[in-house]
Amino acid sequence: FVGIGEGGVHGWQRPTKTMIEVMSDYLVGKDPNLIEHHYQWLYRSSHFMGSVVQGALSAIDIALWDMKGKRLGVPIYDLMGGKTRDRVRCYMHVGGDTGEELAEDALRAKQQGFTAVRFTPFPNDYYLHKSYTEWADEAVERVGMVKDAVGSDVDICVEIHRQMNPAESIWLGRRLEQFNPFFYEDPMLPDSPARMAEVQAQCNIPIATGERFTTIFEYQQLLENGACAYVRPDLCLCGGLSGCKKVAAMAEAQHVKVIPHNPLSPVSTAACVQLDACIPNFALQEYTGESEPPKSVLLVEPLELIDGYLTVPEGPGLGIELNEDTLARIGEDPKVLDTPIGFDGSVQDR
Known part of the structure:
Protein backbone atom coordinates (compact mmCIF):
# COMPACT_ATOMS: atom_id res chain seq x y z
CA PHE A 1 0.00 0.00 0.00
CA VAL A 2 1.17 3.52 -0.82
CA GLY A 3 0.12 6.50 1.32
CA ILE A 4 -0.27 10.02 -0.07
CA GLY A 5 0.58 13.14 1.94
CA GLU A 6 1.41 16.80 1.44
CA GLY A 7 3.63 19.21 3.35
CA GLY A 8 2.81 22.89 3.33
CA VAL A 9 5.37 25.46 4.38
CA HIS A 10 3.96 27.96 1.86
CA GLY A 11 6.76 28.37 -0.64
CA TRP A 12 9.65 26.68 1.14
CA GLN A 13 9.41 23.49 -0.89
CA ARG A 14 13.08 22.58 -1.03
CA PRO A 15 13.78 22.68 2.74
CA THR A 16 10.60 20.64 3.36
CA LYS A 17 11.60 18.07 0.74
CA THR A 18 15.03 17.77 2.34
CA MET A 19 13.49 17.32 5.78
CA ILE A 20 11.25 14.49 4.54
CA GLU A 21 14.26 12.80 2.99
CA VAL A 22 16.20 13.05 6.26
CA LEU A 34 2.40 3.45 14.89
CA ILE A 35 1.46 6.87 13.58
CA GLU A 36 1.58 8.80 16.86
CA HIS A 37 4.77 7.06 17.99
CA HIS A 38 6.59 7.96 14.76
CA TYR A 39 5.46 11.59 15.07
CA GLN A 40 6.70 11.82 18.65
CA TRP A 41 10.02 10.15 17.85
CA LEU A 42 10.76 12.45 14.92
CA TYR A 43 9.40 15.64 16.52
CA ARG A 44 11.41 15.16 19.69
CA SER A 45 14.59 13.95 18.02
CA SER A 46 16.18 17.40 17.90
CA HIS A 47 16.55 20.49 20.05
CA PHE A 48 15.00 22.55 17.27
CA MET A 49 11.49 22.37 15.84
CA GLY A 50 9.53 24.77 13.64
CA SER A 51 7.59 25.03 10.40
CA VAL A 52 9.90 23.01 8.12
CA VAL A 53 10.01 20.13 10.62
CA GLN A 54 6.24 20.26 11.10
CA GLY A 55 5.54 20.54 7.38
CA ALA A 56 7.49 17.34 6.78
CA LEU A 57 5.86 15.57 9.74
CA SER A 58 2.42 16.63 8.51
CA ALA A 59 3.03 15.08 5.10
CA ILE A 60 4.20 11.87 6.75
CA ASP A 61 1.23 11.78 9.12
CA ILE A 62 -1.31 12.22 6.31
CA ALA A 63 0.42 9.54 4.22
CA LEU A 64 0.44 7.06 7.12
CA TRP A 65 -3.28 7.60 7.74
CA ASP A 66 -3.97 7.15 4.01
CA MET A 67 -1.96 3.93 4.05
CA LYS A 68 -3.81 2.65 7.10
CA GLY A 69 -7.21 3.38 5.58
CA LYS A 70 -6.26 1.61 2.35
CA ARG A 71 -4.93 -1.38 4.24
CA LEU A 72 -8.16 -1.70 6.24
CA GLY A 73 -10.41 -0.74 3.34
CA VAL A 74 -12.07 2.22 5.10
CA PRO A 75 -12.00 6.03 4.87
CA ILE A 76 -9.76 7.83 7.36
CA TYR A 77 -12.77 9.39 9.09
CA ASP A 78 -13.94 5.89 10.03
CA LEU A 79 -10.66 5.46 11.92
CA MET A 80 -11.02 8.83 13.70
CA GLY A 81 -14.45 8.48 15.24
CA GLY A 82 -16.71 8.04 12.25
CA LYS A 83 -18.60 10.38 9.95
CA THR A 84 -20.45 13.38 11.39
CA ARG A 85 -21.62 14.81 8.04
CA ASP A 86 -22.08 13.79 4.41
CA ARG A 87 -21.14 17.10 2.79
CA VAL A 88 -18.61 19.82 3.56
CA ARG A 89 -19.61 23.45 3.06
CA CYS A 90 -16.88 25.44 1.28
CA TYR A 91 -16.07 29.08 0.87
CA MET A 92 -14.59 30.16 -2.43
CA HIS A 93 -11.71 32.60 -2.93
CA LYS A 110 -22.67 32.68 -5.93
CA GLN A 111 -23.95 31.63 -9.34
CA GLN A 112 -21.75 28.52 -9.12
CA GLY A 113 -23.56 27.57 -5.92
CA PHE A 114 -21.17 28.75 -3.22
CA THR A 115 -22.84 30.16 -0.11
CA ALA A 116 -19.70 31.78 1.28
CA VAL A 117 -16.87 33.79 -0.32
CA ARG A 118 -13.56 34.96 1.08
CA PHE A 119 -11.53 37.94 -0.10
CA THR A 120 -9.13 40.65 0.97
CA PRO A 121 -10.65 44.13 1.23
CA PHE A 122 -7.39 45.66 0.02
CA PRO A 123 -6.06 46.11 -3.55
CA ASN A 124 -2.85 44.36 -4.54
CA ASP A 125 -0.79 47.49 -3.90
CA TYR A 126 -2.21 47.94 -0.38
CA TYR A 127 1.27 48.57 1.00
CA LEU A 128 1.55 51.84 -0.95
CA HIS A 129 -1.25 53.60 0.95
CA LYS A 130 -0.32 57.08 2.17
CA SER A 131 -2.86 57.40 4.99
CA TYR A 132 -4.86 55.08 7.22
CA THR A 133 -8.07 56.87 6.23
CA GLU A 134 -7.44 56.27 2.53
CA TRP A 135 -6.63 52.61 3.21
CA ALA A 136 -9.63 51.93 5.46
CA ASP A 155 -21.70 34.81 3.79
CA ILE A 156 -18.73 37.10 3.29
CA CYS A 157 -15.39 36.31 4.90
CA VAL A 158 -12.90 39.17 5.16
CA ARG A 174 -15.89 48.28 13.78
CA ARG A 175 -16.67 49.88 10.43
CA LEU A 176 -17.15 46.45 8.82
CA GLU A 177 -19.68 45.29 11.42
CA GLN A 178 -22.49 46.77 9.29
CA PHE A 179 -21.84 44.08 6.64
CA ASN A 180 -22.14 41.16 9.09
CA PRO A 181 -19.00 39.23 8.02
CA PHE A 182 -18.92 35.51 8.81
CA PHE A 183 -15.35 36.03 10.01
CA TYR A 184 -12.55 38.61 10.16
CA GLU A 185 -9.35 36.71 9.44
CA ASP A 186 -5.87 37.45 10.77
CA PRO A 187 -6.50 41.09 11.71
CA MET A 188 -2.93 41.26 13.09
CA LEU A 189 0.19 39.12 13.31
CA PRO A 190 -0.68 35.93 15.25
CA ASP A 191 2.30 35.90 17.60
CA SER A 192 0.56 37.67 20.52
CA PRO A 193 -2.64 35.88 21.59
CA ALA A 194 -3.28 38.43 24.34
CA ARG A 195 -3.27 41.30 21.87
CA MET A 196 -5.43 39.28 19.46
CA ALA A 197 -7.90 38.84 22.31
CA GLU A 198 -8.09 42.63 22.66
CA VAL A 199 -8.96 42.92 18.96
CA GLN A 200 -11.63 40.24 19.37
CA ALA A 201 -13.06 42.00 22.43
CA GLN A 202 -13.26 45.38 20.70
CA CYS A 203 -14.68 44.19 17.35
CA ASN A 204 -18.16 42.75 17.12
CA ILE A 205 -17.01 40.37 14.38
CA PRO A 206 -15.85 36.75 14.86
CA ILE A 207 -12.08 36.44 14.39
CA ALA A 208 -10.55 33.48 12.55
CA THR A 209 -6.83 32.78 12.89
CA GLY A 210 -4.17 30.12 13.27
CA GLU A 211 -3.01 29.21 9.77
CA ARG A 212 0.63 29.92 10.67
CA PHE A 213 0.61 27.81 13.82
CA THR A 214 2.59 24.59 13.79
CA THR A 215 1.73 23.03 17.17
CA ILE A 216 -1.14 22.43 19.56
CA PHE A 217 0.68 24.55 22.13
CA GLU A 218 0.21 27.75 20.11
CA TYR A 219 -3.50 26.97 19.83
CA GLN A 220 -3.65 26.41 23.57
CA GLN A 221 -2.48 30.00 24.15
CA LEU A 222 -4.89 31.34 21.55
CA LEU A 223 -7.87 29.56 23.10
CA GLU A 224 -6.92 30.33 26.70
CA ASN A 225 -6.92 34.03 25.81
CA GLY A 226 -10.32 33.85 24.11
CA ALA A 227 -8.68 35.38 21.06
CA CYS A 228 -10.85 33.95 18.29
CA ALA A 229 -14.20 32.45 17.34
CA TYR A 230 -12.72 30.12 14.70
CA VAL A 231 -9.40 28.26 14.55
CA ARG A 232 -7.69 27.71 11.19
CA LEU A 241 -4.58 14.77 10.54
CA SER A 242 -3.41 13.72 14.00
CA GLY A 243 -2.33 17.20 15.06
CA CYS A 244 -5.36 18.97 13.64
CA LYS A 245 -7.79 16.49 15.20
CA LYS A 246 -6.22 17.47 18.55
CA VAL A 247 -6.66 21.17 17.71
CA ALA A 248 -10.32 20.54 16.86
CA ALA A 249 -10.88 18.82 20.21
CA MET A 250 -9.21 21.68 22.10
CA ALA A 251 -11.41 24.17 20.24
CA GLU A 252 -14.55 22.12 20.88
CA ALA A 253 -13.96 22.43 24.63
CA GLN A 254 -14.07 26.24 24.19
CA HIS A 255 -17.13 26.22 21.87
CA VAL A 256 -14.88 27.36 19.02
CA LYS A 257 -15.40 26.03 15.50
CA VAL A 258 -12.88 24.89 12.91
CA ILE A 259 -12.16 26.31 9.44
CA PRO A 260 -9.18 24.36 8.03
CA HIS A 261 -6.62 26.33 6.07
CA ASN A 262 -6.24 24.94 2.56
CA PRO A 263 -4.28 26.91 -0.06
CA LEU A 264 -2.46 23.92 -1.57
CA PHE A 282 -16.61 22.04 11.73
CA ALA A 283 -17.73 25.39 10.29
CA LEU A 284 -16.39 26.01 6.78
CA GLN A 285 -13.77 24.62 4.42
CA GLU A 286 -11.38 26.84 2.49
CA TYR A 287 -11.51 26.05 -1.23
CA THR A 288 -9.46 27.78 -3.90
CA GLY A 289 -10.97 26.05 -6.91
CA GLU A 290 -9.64 22.89 -8.58
CA SER A 291 -11.10 23.17 -12.06
CA GLU A 292 -7.93 24.44 -13.78
CA PRO A 293 -4.54 22.74 -14.39
CA PRO A 294 -2.46 21.61 -12.65
CA LYS A 295 -4.99 21.01 -9.85
CA SER A 296 -7.68 19.69 -12.19
CA VAL A 297 -5.42 16.94 -13.54
CA LEU A 298 -3.56 15.93 -10.38
CA LEU A 299 -6.16 13.32 -9.37
CA VAL A 300 -7.56 10.46 -11.44
CA GLU A 301 -11.04 11.39 -10.18
CA PRO A 302 -11.52 14.84 -8.60
CA LEU A 303 -13.47 15.28 -5.40
CA GLU A 304 -17.15 15.86 -6.09
CA LEU A 305 -18.26 19.48 -5.69
CA ILE A 306 -22.01 20.21 -5.81
CA ASP A 307 -23.45 23.68 -5.15
CA GLY A 308 -20.51 24.78 -3.03
CA TYR A 309 -20.31 21.56 -1.00
CA LEU A 310 -17.67 18.83 -1.28
CA THR A 311 -19.10 15.34 -1.01
CA VAL A 312 -17.38 13.25 1.66
CA PRO A 313 -15.82 10.34 -0.28
CA GLU A 314 -16.52 6.73 0.62
CA ILE A 320 -8.26 9.80 -3.90
CA GLU A 321 -5.80 8.43 -6.46
CA LEU A 322 -2.92 10.48 -7.84
CA ASN A 323 -2.50 10.81 -11.59
CA GLU A 324 1.12 9.64 -11.75
CA ASP A 325 1.61 10.79 -15.35
CA THR A 326 0.54 14.33 -14.52
CA LEU A 327 2.59 14.36 -11.33
CA ALA A 328 5.73 13.47 -13.26
CA ARG A 329 5.20 16.43 -15.62
CA ILE A 330 4.55 19.10 -12.98
CA GLY A 331 7.67 21.13 -12.31
CA GLU A 332 8.65 23.00 -9.21
CA ASP A 333 6.97 26.32 -8.50
CA PRO A 334 9.98 28.02 -6.92
CA LYS A 335 9.84 30.37 -3.98
CA VAL A 336 10.06 34.01 -5.08
CA LEU A 337 11.29 36.50 -2.50
CA ASP A 338 9.02 39.49 -3.09
CA THR A 339 8.41 41.03 0.32
CA PRO A 340 6.38 44.23 -0.16
CA ILE A 341 8.01 47.60 0.51
CA GLY A 342 5.80 50.46 1.66
CA PHE A 343 5.50 54.00 0.35
CA ASP A 344 8.11 55.14 2.87
CA GLY A 345 10.57 52.37 1.99
CA SER A 346 9.81 50.17 5.02
CA VAL A 347 9.09 46.42 4.98
CA GLN A 348 5.38 45.56 5.09
CA ASP A 349 3.61 42.39 6.22
CA ARG A 350 2.07 40.01 3.68
Whole structure:
Protein backbone atom coordinates (compact mmCIF):
# COMPACT_ATOMS: atom_id res chain seq x y z
CA PHE A 1 0.00 0.00 0.00
CA VAL A 2 1.17 3.52 -0.82
CA GLY A 3 0.12 6.50 1.32
CA ILE A 4 -0.27 10.02 -0.07
CA GLY A 5 0.58 13.14 1.94
CA GLU A 6 1.41 16.80 1.44
CA GLY A 7 3.63 19.21 3.35
CA GLY A 8 2.81 22.89 3.33
CA VAL A 9 5.37 25.46 4.38
CA HIS A 10 3.96 27.96 1.86
CA GLY A 11 6.76 28.37 -0.64
CA TRP A 12 9.65 26.68 1.14
CA GLN A 13 9.41 23.49 -0.89
CA ARG A 14 13.08 22.58 -1.03
CA PRO A 15 13.78 22.68 2.74
CA THR A 16 10.60 20.64 3.36
CA LYS A 17 11.60 18.07 0.74
CA THR A 18 15.03 17.77 2.34
CA MET A 19 13.49 17.32 5.78
CA ILE A 20 11.25 14.49 4.54
CA GLU A 21 14.26 12.80 2.99
CA VAL A 22 16.20 13.05 6.26
CA MET A 23 13.26 11.60 8.21
CA SER A 24 12.80 8.77 5.72
CA ASP A 25 15.94 7.04 6.98
CA TYR A 26 14.18 6.43 10.29
CA LEU A 27 10.83 5.44 8.76
CA VAL A 28 12.00 2.77 6.31
CA GLY A 29 11.21 -0.66 7.73
CA LYS A 30 9.09 0.60 10.63
CA ASP A 31 5.52 -0.46 11.43
CA PRO A 32 3.27 2.09 9.62
CA ASN A 33 0.49 1.54 12.19
CA LEU A 34 2.40 3.45 14.89
CA ILE A 35 1.46 6.87 13.58
CA GLU A 36 1.58 8.80 16.86
CA HIS A 37 4.77 7.06 17.99
CA HIS A 38 6.59 7.96 14.76
CA TYR A 39 5.46 11.59 15.07
CA GLN A 40 6.70 11.82 18.65
CA TRP A 41 10.02 10.15 17.85
CA LEU A 42 10.76 12.45 14.92
CA TYR A 43 9.40 15.64 16.52
CA ARG A 44 11.41 15.16 19.69
CA SER A 45 14.59 13.95 18.02
CA SER A 46 16.18 17.40 17.90
CA HIS A 47 16.55 20.49 20.05
CA PHE A 48 15.00 22.55 17.27
CA MET A 49 11.49 22.37 15.84
CA GLY A 50 9.53 24.77 13.64
CA SER A 51 7.59 25.03 10.40
CA VAL A 52 9.90 23.01 8.12
CA VAL A 53 10.01 20.13 10.62
CA GLN A 54 6.24 20.26 11.10
CA GLY A 55 5.54 20.54 7.38
CA ALA A 56 7.49 17.34 6.78
CA LEU A 57 5.86 15.57 9.74
CA SER A 58 2.42 16.63 8.51
CA ALA A 59 3.03 15.08 5.10
CA ILE A 60 4.20 11.87 6.75
CA ASP A 61 1.23 11.78 9.12
CA ILE A 62 -1.31 12.22 6.31
CA ALA A 63 0.42 9.54 4.22
CA LEU A 64 0.44 7.06 7.12
CA TRP A 65 -3.28 7.60 7.74
CA ASP A 66 -3.97 7.15 4.01
CA MET A 67 -1.96 3.93 4.05
CA LYS A 68 -3.81 2.65 7.10
CA GLY A 69 -7.21 3.38 5.58
CA LYS A 70 -6.26 1.61 2.35
CA ARG A 71 -4.93 -1.38 4.24
CA LEU A 72 -8.16 -1.70 6.24
CA GLY A 73 -10.41 -0.74 3.34
CA VAL A 74 -12.07 2.22 5.10
CA PRO A 75 -12.00 6.03 4.87
CA ILE A 76 -9.76 7.83 7.36
CA TYR A 77 -12.77 9.39 9.09
CA ASP A 78 -13.94 5.89 10.03
CA LEU A 79 -10.66 5.46 11.92
CA MET A 80 -11.02 8.83 13.70
CA GLY A 81 -14.45 8.48 15.24
CA GLY A 82 -16.71 8.04 12.25
CA LYS A 83 -18.60 10.38 9.95
CA THR A 84 -20.45 13.38 11.39
CA ARG A 85 -21.62 14.81 8.04
CA ASP A 86 -22.08 13.79 4.41
CA ARG A 87 -21.14 17.10 2.79
CA VAL A 88 -18.61 19.82 3.56
CA ARG A 89 -19.61 23.45 3.06
CA CYS A 90 -16.88 25.44 1.28
CA TYR A 91 -16.07 29.08 0.87
CA MET A 92 -14.59 30.16 -2.43
CA HIS A 93 -11.71 32.60 -2.93
CA VAL A 94 -12.69 35.64 -4.98
CA GLY A 95 -10.67 38.65 -6.06
CA GLY A 96 -10.26 41.59 -8.38
CA ASP A 97 -8.05 44.63 -8.88
CA THR A 98 -11.00 46.97 -8.51
CA GLY A 99 -14.06 46.90 -6.31
CA GLU A 100 -16.21 46.26 -9.37
CA GLU A 101 -14.10 43.28 -10.44
CA LEU A 102 -14.15 41.89 -6.90
CA ALA A 103 -17.94 42.15 -6.71
CA GLU A 104 -18.33 40.51 -10.13
CA ASP A 105 -16.13 37.59 -9.08
CA ALA A 106 -18.12 37.16 -5.86
CA LEU A 107 -21.34 37.09 -7.87
CA ARG A 108 -19.86 34.42 -10.16
CA ALA A 109 -19.08 32.28 -7.12
CA LYS A 110 -22.67 32.68 -5.93
CA GLN A 111 -23.95 31.63 -9.34
CA GLN A 112 -21.75 28.52 -9.12
CA GLY A 113 -23.56 27.57 -5.92
CA PHE A 114 -21.17 28.75 -3.22
CA THR A 115 -22.84 30.16 -0.11
CA ALA A 116 -19.70 31.78 1.28
CA VAL A 117 -16.87 33.79 -0.32
CA ARG A 118 -13.56 34.96 1.08
CA PHE A 119 -11.53 37.94 -0.10
CA THR A 120 -9.13 40.65 0.97
CA PRO A 121 -10.65 44.13 1.23
CA PHE A 122 -7.39 45.66 0.02
CA PRO A 123 -6.06 46.11 -3.55
CA ASN A 124 -2.85 44.36 -4.54
CA ASP A 125 -0.79 47.49 -3.90
CA TYR A 126 -2.21 47.94 -0.38
CA TYR A 127 1.27 48.57 1.00
CA LEU A 128 1.55 51.84 -0.95
CA HIS A 129 -1.25 53.60 0.95
CA LYS A 130 -0.32 57.08 2.17
CA SER A 131 -2.86 57.40 4.99
CA TYR A 132 -4.86 55.08 7.22
CA THR A 133 -8.07 56.87 6.23
CA GLU A 134 -7.44 56.27 2.53
CA TRP A 135 -6.63 52.61 3.21
CA ALA A 136 -9.63 51.93 5.46
CA ASP A 137 -12.13 53.88 3.34
CA GLU A 138 -11.22 51.82 0.27
CA ALA A 139 -11.55 48.59 2.28
CA VAL A 140 -15.02 49.52 3.53
CA GLU A 141 -16.11 50.44 0.01
CA ARG A 142 -14.88 47.12 -1.44
CA VAL A 143 -16.56 45.03 1.27
CA GLY A 144 -19.78 46.95 0.76
CA MET A 145 -19.70 46.30 -2.98
CA VAL A 146 -19.31 42.55 -2.41
CA LYS A 147 -22.15 42.53 0.10
CA ASP A 148 -24.42 44.41 -2.29
CA ALA A 149 -23.55 41.98 -5.09
CA VAL A 150 -24.19 38.70 -3.22
CA GLY A 151 -26.89 39.82 -0.78
CA SER A 152 -27.83 37.87 2.32
CA ASP A 153 -27.74 34.47 0.57
CA VAL A 154 -23.94 34.36 0.76
CA ASP A 155 -21.70 34.81 3.79
CA ILE A 156 -18.73 37.10 3.29
CA CYS A 157 -15.39 36.31 4.90
CA VAL A 158 -12.90 39.17 5.16
CA GLU A 159 -9.18 38.35 5.11
CA ILE A 160 -6.76 40.99 6.45
CA HIS A 161 -3.65 38.81 5.99
CA ARG A 162 -1.95 40.30 9.07
CA GLN A 163 -1.45 43.56 7.18
CA MET A 164 -2.70 45.83 9.99
CA ASN A 165 -1.59 46.48 13.52
CA PRO A 166 -4.13 45.94 16.34
CA ALA A 167 -5.31 49.54 16.54
CA GLU A 168 -5.86 49.76 12.80
CA SER A 169 -7.70 46.45 12.57
CA ILE A 170 -9.95 47.32 15.53
CA TRP A 171 -11.15 50.52 13.90
CA LEU A 172 -11.59 48.86 10.50
CA GLY A 173 -13.43 45.95 12.12
CA ARG A 174 -15.89 48.28 13.78
CA ARG A 175 -16.67 49.88 10.43
CA LEU A 176 -17.15 46.45 8.82
CA GLU A 177 -19.68 45.29 11.42
CA GLN A 178 -22.49 46.77 9.29
CA PHE A 179 -21.84 44.08 6.64
CA ASN A 180 -22.14 41.16 9.09
CA PRO A 181 -19.00 39.23 8.02
CA PHE A 182 -18.92 35.51 8.81
CA PHE A 183 -15.35 36.03 10.01
CA TYR A 184 -12.55 38.61 10.16
CA GLU A 185 -9.35 36.71 9.44
CA ASP A 186 -5.87 37.45 10.77
CA PRO A 187 -6.50 41.09 11.71
CA MET A 188 -2.93 41.26 13.09
CA LEU A 189 0.19 39.12 13.31
CA PRO A 190 -0.68 35.93 15.25
CA ASP A 191 2.30 35.90 17.60
CA SER A 192 0.56 37.67 20.52
CA PRO A 193 -2.64 35.88 21.59
CA ALA A 194 -3.28 38.43 24.34
CA ARG A 195 -3.27 41.30 21.87
CA MET A 196 -5.43 39.28 19.46
CA ALA A 197 -7.90 38.84 22.31
CA GLU A 198 -8.09 42.63 22.66
CA VAL A 199 -8.96 42.92 18.96
CA GLN A 200 -11.63 40.24 19.37
CA ALA A 201 -13.06 42.00 22.43
CA GLN A 202 -13.26 45.38 20.70
CA CYS A 203 -14.68 44.19 17.35
CA ASN A 204 -18.16 42.75 17.12
CA ILE A 205 -17.01 40.37 14.38
CA PRO A 206 -15.85 36.75 14.86
CA ILE A 207 -12.08 36.44 14.39
CA ALA A 208 -10.55 33.48 12.55
CA THR A 209 -6.83 32.78 12.89
CA GLY A 210 -4.17 30.12 13.27
CA GLU A 211 -3.01 29.21 9.77
CA ARG A 212 0.63 29.92 10.67
CA PHE A 213 0.61 27.81 13.82
CA THR A 214 2.59 24.59 13.79
CA THR A 215 1.73 23.03 17.17
CA ILE A 216 -1.14 22.43 19.56
CA PHE A 217 0.68 24.55 22.13
CA GLU A 218 0.21 27.75 20.11
CA TYR A 219 -3.50 26.97 19.83
CA GLN A 220 -3.65 26.41 23.57
CA GLN A 221 -2.48 30.00 24.15
CA LEU A 222 -4.89 31.34 21.55
CA LEU A 223 -7.87 29.56 23.10
CA GLU A 224 -6.92 30.33 26.70
CA ASN A 225 -6.92 34.03 25.81
CA GLY A 226 -10.32 33.85 24.11
CA ALA A 227 -8.68 35.38 21.06
CA CYS A 228 -10.85 33.95 18.29
CA ALA A 229 -14.20 32.45 17.34
CA TYR A 230 -12.72 30.12 14.70
CA VAL A 231 -9.40 28.26 14.55
CA ARG A 232 -7.69 27.71 11.19
CA PRO A 233 -5.35 24.71 11.45
CA ASP A 234 -3.41 23.77 8.34
CA LEU A 235 -3.33 19.99 8.02
CA CYS A 236 -0.13 20.20 5.97
CA LEU A 237 1.64 22.26 8.64
CA CYS A 238 0.20 21.53 12.10
CA GLY A 239 0.94 17.82 12.52
CA GLY A 240 -1.27 16.44 9.77
CA LEU A 241 -4.58 14.77 10.54
CA SER A 242 -3.41 13.72 14.00
CA GLY A 243 -2.33 17.20 15.06
CA CYS A 244 -5.36 18.97 13.64
CA LYS A 245 -7.79 16.49 15.20
CA LYS A 246 -6.22 17.47 18.55
CA VAL A 247 -6.66 21.17 17.71
CA ALA A 248 -10.32 20.54 16.86
CA ALA A 249 -10.88 18.82 20.21
CA MET A 250 -9.21 21.68 22.10
CA ALA A 251 -11.41 24.17 20.24
CA GLU A 252 -14.55 22.12 20.88
CA ALA A 253 -13.96 22.43 24.63
CA GLN A 254 -14.07 26.24 24.19
CA HIS A 255 -17.13 26.22 21.87
CA VAL A 256 -14.88 27.36 19.02
CA LYS A 257 -15.40 26.03 15.50
CA VAL A 258 -12.88 24.89 12.91
CA ILE A 259 -12.16 26.31 9.44
CA PRO A 260 -9.18 24.36 8.03
CA HIS A 261 -6.62 26.33 6.07
CA ASN A 262 -6.24 24.94 2.56
CA PRO A 263 -4.28 26.91 -0.06
CA LEU A 264 -2.46 23.92 -1.57
CA SER A 265 -3.29 20.96 -3.85
CA PRO A 266 -6.26 18.56 -4.03
CA VAL A 267 -4.29 16.26 -1.70
CA SER A 268 -4.57 18.89 1.03
CA THR A 269 -8.26 19.33 0.20
CA ALA A 270 -8.86 15.58 0.50
CA ALA A 271 -7.13 15.50 3.89
CA CYS A 272 -9.21 18.46 5.07
CA VAL A 273 -12.45 16.74 4.03
CA GLN A 274 -11.50 13.66 6.07
CA LEU A 275 -11.03 15.88 9.15
CA ASP A 276 -14.18 17.90 8.45
CA ALA A 277 -16.15 14.67 8.20
CA CYS A 278 -15.24 13.42 11.68
CA ILE A 279 -15.35 16.50 13.94
CA PRO A 280 -18.53 17.97 15.44
CA ASN A 281 -17.33 21.58 15.43
CA PHE A 282 -16.61 22.04 11.73
CA ALA A 283 -17.73 25.39 10.29
CA LEU A 284 -16.39 26.01 6.78
CA GLN A 285 -13.77 24.62 4.42
CA GLU A 286 -11.38 26.84 2.49
CA TYR A 287 -11.51 26.05 -1.23
CA THR A 288 -9.46 27.78 -3.90
CA GLY A 289 -10.97 26.05 -6.91
CA GLU A 290 -9.64 22.89 -8.58
CA SER A 291 -11.10 23.17 -12.06
CA GLU A 292 -7.93 24.44 -13.78
CA PRO A 293 -4.54 22.74 -14.39
CA PRO A 294 -2.46 21.61 -12.65
CA LYS A 295 -4.99 21.01 -9.85
CA SER A 296 -7.68 19.69 -12.19
CA VAL A 297 -5.42 16.94 -13.54
CA LEU A 298 -3.56 15.93 -10.38
CA LEU A 299 -6.16 13.32 -9.37
CA VAL A 300 -7.56 10.46 -11.44
CA GLU A 301 -11.04 11.39 -10.18
CA PRO A 302 -11.52 14.84 -8.60
CA LEU A 303 -13.47 15.28 -5.40
CA GLU A 304 -17.15 15.86 -6.09
CA LEU A 305 -18.26 19.48 -5.69
CA ILE A 306 -22.01 20.21 -5.81
CA ASP A 307 -23.45 23.68 -5.15
CA GLY A 308 -20.51 24.78 -3.03
CA TYR A 309 -20.31 21.56 -1.00
CA LEU A 310 -17.67 18.83 -1.28
CA THR A 311 -19.10 15.34 -1.01
CA VAL A 312 -17.38 13.25 1.66
CA PRO A 313 -15.82 10.34 -0.28
CA GLU A 314 -16.52 6.73 0.62
CA GLY A 315 -13.26 5.28 -0.71
CA PRO A 316 -10.46 3.97 1.50
CA GLY A 317 -7.88 6.28 3.03
CA LEU A 318 -8.07 9.79 1.63
CA GLY A 319 -10.45 8.53 -1.05
CA ILE A 320 -8.26 9.80 -3.90
CA GLU A 321 -5.80 8.43 -6.46
CA LEU A 322 -2.92 10.48 -7.84
CA ASN A 323 -2.50 10.81 -11.59
CA GLU A 324 1.12 9.64 -11.75
CA ASP A 325 1.61 10.79 -15.35
CA THR A 326 0.54 14.33 -14.52
CA LEU A 327 2.59 14.36 -11.33
CA ALA A 328 5.73 13.47 -13.26
CA ARG A 329 5.20 16.43 -15.62
CA ILE A 330 4.55 19.10 -12.98
CA GLY A 331 7.67 21.13 -12.31
CA GLU A 332 8.65 23.00 -9.21
CA ASP A 333 6.97 26.32 -8.50
CA PRO A 334 9.98 28.02 -6.92
CA LYS A 335 9.84 30.37 -3.98
CA VAL A 336 10.06 34.01 -5.08
CA LEU A 337 11.29 36.50 -2.50
CA ASP A 338 9.02 39.49 -3.09
CA THR A 339 8.41 41.03 0.32
CA PRO A 340 6.38 44.23 -0.16
CA ILE A 341 8.01 47.60 0.51
CA GLY A 342 5.80 50.46 1.66
CA PHE A 343 5.50 54.00 0.35
CA ASP A 344 8.11 55.14 2.87
CA GLY A 345 10.57 52.37 1.99
CA SER A 346 9.81 50.17 5.02
CA VAL A 347 9.09 46.42 4.98
CA GLN A 348 5.38 45.56 5.09
CA ASP A 349 3.61 42.39 6.22
CA ARG A 350 2.07 40.01 3.68
